[in-house]
Amino acid sequence: MKLAVVGGGSTYTPELIDGFARLRDTLPVGELVLIDPAAERLGLIGALARRIFARQGHPATVTTTGSLAAGVEGADAVLLQLRVGGQTARLGDETWPLECGCLGQETTGAGGLAKALRTVPVVLDIAEQVRRTNPDAWIIDFTNPVGIVTRALLRAGHKAVGLCNVAIGLQRRFAALLGLAPADLHLDHVGLNHLTWELGVRRGGPAGEDLLPGLLAAHGEAVAAELRLPHSVLDRLGVVPSYYLRYFYAHDEVVRELGAKPSRAAEVAAMERELLALYADPALDEKPALLARRGGAFYSEAAVGLAAALLGNGAGRDGTGAGSVQVVNTLNNGTLPFLPDDAVVEVQARIDRAGPVPLAVPRLDPLFAGLIGHVTAYEDLALDAALRGGRERVFRALLAHPLVGQFDRAEGLTDRLLAHNKEYLPWA
Numbered sequence: 471m472k473l474a475v476v477g478g479g480s481t482y483t484p485e486l487i488d489g490f491a492r493l494r495d496t497l498p499v500g501e502l503v504l505i506d507p508a509a510e511r512l513g514l515i516g517a518l519a520r521r522i523f524a525r526q527g528h529p530a531t532v533t534t535t536g537s538l539a540a541g542v543e544g545a546d547a548v549l550l551q552l553r554v555g556g557q558t559a560r561l562g563d564e565t566w567p568l569e570c571g572c573l574g575q576e577t578t579g580a581g582g583l584a585k586a587l588r589t590v591p592v593v594l595d596i597a598e599q600v601r602r603t604n605p606d607a608w609i610i611d612f613t614n615p616v617g618i619v620t621r622a623l624l625r626a627g628h629k630a631v632g633l634c635n636v637a638i639g640l641q642r643r644f645a646a647l648l649g650l651a652p653a654d655l656h657l658d659h660v661g662l663n664h665l666t667w668e669l670g671v672r673r674g675g676p677a678g679e680d681l682l683p684g685l686l687a688a689h690g691e692a693v694a695a696e697l698r699l700p701h702s703v704l705d706r707l708g709v710v711p712s713y714y715l716r717y718f719y720a721h722d723e724v725v726r727e728l729g730a731k732p733s734r735a736a737e738v739a740a741m742e743r744e745l746l747a748l749y750a751d752p753a754l755d756e757k758p759a760l761l762a763r764r765g766g767a768f769y770s771e772a773a774v775g776l777a778a779a780l781l782g783n784g785a786g787r788d789g790t791g792a793g794s795v796q797v798v799n800t801l802n803n804g805t806l807p808f809l810p811d812d813a814v815v816e817v818q819a820r821i822d823r824a825g826p827v828p829l830a831v832p833r834l835d836p837l838f839a840g841l842i843g844h845v846t847a848y849e850d851l852a853l854d855a856a857l858r859g860g861r862e863r864v865f866r867a868l869l870a871h872p873l874v875g876q877f878d879r880a881e882g883l884t885d886r887l888l889a890h891n892k893e894y895l896p897w898a
Contacts, residue, residue, distance in 0.1 A: 471497070471498055471499055471500050471501075471546050471781065472499075472500065472501040472502075472503070472544055472545045472546055473490075473499055473501070473502050473503070473545060473546065473547050473548075473549065473777065474502075474503040474504075474505055474541050474542045474545040474547075474548045474549070474607075475502070475503070475504050475505065475548075475549045475551065476505045476506075476538065476541070476542075476548060476549065476550050476551070476552060476596055477505075477506060477550065477551040477552035477553070477613070478503070478504025478505050478506045478512060478515065478516070478534065479504070479506030479507075479508040479511035479512040479515055480506075480515075480551055480552070480553070481515075481741075481742045481745045481746065481749075481761070481764060482551055482764065482769065483504065483515050483519070483551075484515065484518055484519070484522065484749070484757040484758075484761060485757055485761055485764075485769055485770050486549070486551075486769065486770045486773060487502075487518070487519040487522050487523070487757070487770075488522060488756070488757045488770055489769075489770020489771050489773065489774045490502065490523075490528070490530070490770070490774065491522050491523055491525075491526040491528045492526065493770075493771065493774045494528055496774055496775065496778045496783065497774045497777055497778045497781075497783060498783070499528075499530045500529075500530055500531070501530060501531050501533070502519065502530055502531070502532050502533070503532075503533050503534070503535060503541045503542075503545065504516050504519065504532065504533070504534045504535075504541075505534075505535055505536070505537070505538055505541035505542070506534075506536065507536050509536060511746065512534045512536070513534065514746060514749045514750050515534075515749060516532055516533075516534035517749075517752075518749045518754060518755075519532045520532045521752075521754065521755035522755055522756060522757070524755065525755040525756060538596060538599050539599055539602075539603050542599065542600050542603050542604055542607065543603050543604055544604060545600075545604055545607050546607060546608070546781050547607060547608045547609075547610055547777045547780060547781060548600050548604075548607050548608070548609050548610070549610045549612060549773060549777075550593060550596065550609060550610070550611045550612060550613045550619075551612045551613060552589075552592070552593075552613050553613075554585075554588040554589045554592050554894060555588055555891075555894055557735050557738060557739040557742065559584075559585075559588065559890075559891070559894070560576050560585075560735040560738070561733055561735040561736060561739070562581075562584070562890040562891075563575070563576050563580075563581030563582070563584050563585055563735075564576060564581055564728070564733040564734060564735050565733060566580075566883075566886040566887070566890055567579060567580040567581055567883060567886070568725060568728060568729050569882070569886065570879050570882045570883050570886070571725060571879065572725065572873060572874060572879060572883060573717050573721060573724060573725060573728070573873050574725075574728055574733070575717060575728075576614065576734075576735070577614045577615045577664055577714075578664055578714060578717050578873070579717070579871060579873045579874065580868060580871070580873075580874065580883045580886075580887060582614075582615050583852050583855070583864070583867055583868060583871070583887065584887050584890070584891055585614060585615060586615050586618045586619070586852050586853070586855075586856050587852075587855060587856050587864070587887075587891065587894070587895055588891060588894040588895070589613060589614075589615075589619060589856075590618065590619060590622045590853065590856035590857065591856065591857075593611070593613060593619050593622065593623065594622055594623070594626055597609055597623055597626065597628045597630070598626075600628075601628065606629075607629070608629050608630070608631065608777070608780045608781070609623060609628055609629060609630040609631075610630075610631055610633055610773060610776055610777060610780075611623060611630055611631070611632045611633065611799075612632075612633050612634075612769065612773070615663065615664070616632040616633065616634050616663040616664075616799050616816075617632065617662050617663030617664070617799055617814050617816065617849060618814075618849050618852055618853055618856070619632070620632030620663075620799045620800070620814050621812070621813070621814040621849065621853055622853055622856065622857070624800075624801055624812075624814065625812065625853075629825070631776065631780065631798050631799065631800055631821075631825065631826055632663065632798060632799025632800070632814065632816075633769075633772055633773060633776055633798060633799065634663055634664070634772075634797070634799065634816065635767060635768050635769045635772055636664070636666065636712050636713075636714070637657055637659045637666070637772075637797035637816075638652075638768040638771060638772045638797070639767050639768055640657065640659075640668060640710065640712070641655050641657055642767075642768060643693075643696070644657075644671050644681075644685060647685065647688075647689045647692065647693075648671075648681060648685060650673070654673060654674060655671055655672070655673065655681075656671075656672040656673075656674070656675050656676055656678060656795065656818070657670070657671060657672075657797065657818070658670035658671075658672065658676075658680075658818070658831075658832075659797045659816065659817060659818055660806075660815075660816075660817055660831050660834065660838070661712075661815070661816055661817075661838070661842055662814070662815060662816055662842055662845055662846065662849070663799050663814070663816045664712065664714040665712070665714060665715070665718075665816075665841065665842065665845050666711070666712045666714075666816055667707075667709045667710065667711050667712070667715075667838055668682065668709055668710040668711075668712075669682075669709050669832070670682050671685055671710075675795070676795065676818065676829055682709070682710070686704060686705070686708075686710075690704050690705065693710060696713070697710075697711065697712075697713050697715075697716060698713070698716055698720075699711070699715075699716055699719065699720065703719065707837075709838075717873065718841065718872065718873065721873055738764065741760065741763060741764055742764070744760060745758065745760060745761060745764065748760065772796070772797075775794060775796055776796055776798065776821065778794070779794040779796065779821035779822060780821060780822075780823065780825070781823070782822070782823045794820070794821055795818055795819070795820050795821070795829070796818070796819065796821055796826075797816060797817065797818055797819075798816070798817075798819050798821065798826050799814050799815070799816045800814065800815070800817075800819055800825070800826040800828060801813070801814060801815075802814065802815045802828075803828070805817055805828040805830075805831055806831060806834070806839070806842065808839055808842075808843055809842070809843065809846055810846075813846050813849075813850075814849075815828070817829065817831060841872065844870075844872045845871075845872065847870055848867060848870045848871045848872070851863065851866050851867035851870050852867045854867075855867050859895065859896075859897030859898070860897065861884060861888065861898075864884050864887060864888065865880055865881065865884045868880040868883050868884055868887075
């Protein structure tokens, strides 16, 4: 089996390599190709990948290349994990929105729109190259904003599935609190990428006993503290929102916090410099502990499970062999009846070689459905702006976003977005 990673020079990549090495029985990789135009970084990470495989006795070969066409040729699956503009562009996404009193964050709000505008055309170009070179390959997208990027890929007819690590992170945390194995827990995970709620935490599978009421009763304070929300909010909601919901439920508080401390982008840039120095050590043959602070926890395990299911190596949790159940980003197709079929939702789905089929979702409380519908409308306009460009399309997307929604703020954010991203947006 051959896998290709576009953005293989990312400091995330050793997390992925570690998962491939540990979970070889789930996903028997024979050849791994890391693709990246940053030759120096790619060389460091490729060498570390070989050492990690060697330490764990994994027989796969690891190759590196700056050529997309050569790297994806013959691949069974292609993983996308790229950041157009690097940490410099991220720093902008996290700072200029604050000048308008709005959230500065890399995937949510105005910063998330800027990232989508930079990223969608690049990802579509990559996907077209994959299709020309190897039309049967699955594309697994970990590139943010995952929902919008995955929707662009699917609209263009690519074999694509979006992946995020929020659900698997919550699954692992809940399992630890409950004293259970992660595989024993099924999350009723519903929403859009970075806009999700856990409606249930079930033992053993989709039809299992719901442990969420007991979890909140026994561990609600701990869960709320990790989400940085008041315990009373979880009690009143009766569900567990993802930590991204704090940007909506406590927007003004978050804006004040962000304006009073260094940006996450600055922290990550410093961390990346330290990680690359560690990766250059020829004695290092495992992922360093520092990588856990970089983000993307459990990304490798989610990616291995998804690739294994798509490539026919997954086994159903119920023992039928009909495919594994995992949280992915995929076409709505009636799953949430108040959304268009071509919207991309983040839900539990049964996955096999034919791709994901979402599981049934109970009728949602309007408190959640309303916000999902609102953000989906924004994503429609954001994708239109990413595909066709134009200042007015950017303005309309910002005006539609529930974290903006005011004419003067949308105008100011549009001006700043275009000024900070001219080199990535030819039409601007």
